[in-house]
Amino acid sequence: MPKQMTVYLKFDQCVLVKQCRVLLADVASVYGTDPVMRQKIGALELYRFPKEQKEKKIFSVMKVIEIIGAAYPEIEVNPVGEPDFIVEYKPEKQKKFAKPLEWCKTGFVALSVFFGSAFTIVTFNKDASVEEIFPMIYRLTEGAERKGPGELEIAYSIGLPLGIILFFNHFLRKKIDSDPTPLQVQMRQYEKDVNSTIIENASREGKIEDV
Numbered sequence: 001m002p003k004q005m006t007v008y009l010k011f012d013q014c015v016l017v018k019q020c021r022v023l024l025a026d027v028a029s030v031y032g033t034d035p036v037m038r039q040k041i042g043a044l045e046l047y048r049f050p051k052e053q054k055e056k057k058i059f060s061v062m063k064v065i066e067i068i069g070a071a072y073p074e075i076e077v078n079p080v081g082e083p084d085f086i087v088e089y090k091p092e093k094q095k096k097f098a099k100p101l102e103w104c105k106t107g108f109v110a111l112s113v114f115f116g117s118a119f120t121i122v123t124f125n126k127d128a129s130v131e132e133i134f135p136m137i138y139r140l141t142e143g144a145e146r147k148g149p150g151e152l153e154i155a156y157s158i159g160l161p162l163g164i165i166l167f168f169n170h171f172l173r174k175k176i177d178s179d180p181t182p183l184q185v186q187m188r189q190y191e192k193d194v195n196s197t198i199i200e201n202a203s204r205e206g207k208i209e210d211v
Helices: 035-042 061-071 098-127 130-142 151-168 182-205
Strands: 005-011 014-017 021-023 028-032 045-048 055-060 075-081 084-089
Touching: 005 035, 005 061, 028 035, 035 061, 045 055, 045 061, 055 061, 055 182, 061 075, 084 182, 098 130, 130 151, 151 182
Parallel strands: 005 075, 014 084
Antiparallel strands: 005 028, 021 045, 055 084
């Protein structure tokens, strides 16, 4: 009787692949004491997308265990991580205008963020009555009206963009420190929520590849 060997598989919630033939090594990190067996398990085929177009497929870890068990019955599989995961297929072949379209989308988002932020700052200043507060502070501290911008306006104009840069931890293409920016945190949280919703909907509709 062959000696039983334990293999550990770590799954992420969502995996992006660019080849229609999906192997276990493409969707999971395989660990075991035998490197040859690890390579063999990683080379097992999980799924083959039938069309050269973007598609998402949801799998259960039990399906992976079934595939490994059918090929190598002596292997004991211990999954680690997500019980269900998404395989997103995006073919390497791109459309002719894919790159220009990507630049157009980026430019549109940048302009929307720029003008949207400017509008938000203006409306905030209006709601907070900044143009009335500063003259009132001058009257209380100096006892007279101040003509033209003073120290408060200059400090406010410098501090506002500086505070935004420090808060978002990003200036041009450089980060101030190694911590993720608030925008990155929100994007990762949004991505996690979207993936969880896709998996839950597929589970309710019975569209998960399971045993």
